[in-house]
Amino acid sequence: MKKLIIDMDDVLCEKGFLRMVNAFLGTDYQEEDAGSYYINDLIPKEKFSEWLQFFEENNVYDYVNLKENVQEVLKKLNETYDIYIATSYVFRDDNQLSGKSLKDKFEYLYKNFPFINPEKYIFITNKEIIKADIRIDDSIQKLEGDAEIKLLFTAYHNVNISEEELKKKNLIRVNDWKEIEKILL
Ligand SMILES: [Mg+2]
Structure with a gap:
């Protein structure tokens, strides 16, 4: 896989x-x-x-909403791919509160994505040290590691990045989970 x-x-x-x-x-x-x-x-x-x-x-x-179609598409992807959720948990404003941030993240993932084994959660800042075939992230910096396919999820802070720059960095922009499904399944 x-x-x-x-x-x-x-x-x-x-x-x-x-x-x-x-x-x-x-x-x-x-x-x-x-x-x-x-x-x-x-x-x-x-x-x-x-x-x-x-x-x-x-x-x-408690303030978030799930992205549209994410549970349904992730469930399907989980049958074809070896999926890991990689998320940074260090709270920039006060590093001491990072443990709370990690706990809140864990509980949200556990509740909303029961089909992903918690052993597949990776709490990490420098994601490029993880080997991967495919990466999905909304941060350009966090897509720097090697991968065959890198999908940049559109977000407020990356909307202005030009198609040319994306091409240079080998990134494909995706706007929602249905687009991800089309590319990966
Ligand atoms: Mg992100």
Whole structure:
């Protein structure tokens, strides 16, 4: 079986930090307002310690929604590919809270993707050290490792990357799980 490495945030589920930051600030920011990969950059400096406490007391995965068709397509892919979910869990804003982040991630995956064995979860930042035949991620940096096929899942922070640049990096853009199904099955 070919080894398929799949990212979690903005690939399996979406909008967790956006909704959580809005709940914390009482705002109605949209993803494109962040201007970077990190939605948390919208938090003013003077609210930072309050934000850390909010993060500790809440679960970002209570704010997400699953990507459309993800469970159905992943279930099918799971019969043909050796699937691993690779996700970074280090909480940038306070590394000490990363254990909580890991727990919340684990529980979300366990509940929503019962057909994937938890032994197939990889909690990691530098995904390029994992060997893979196929990679799916919304981050260009995290698609840097070798692979036959690399699928870039469209997200707010990568919409402006040109077709030319994608070609240079051997990346194929996908907008949803039905497109992934068409390419991989
Ligand atoms: Mg991601």
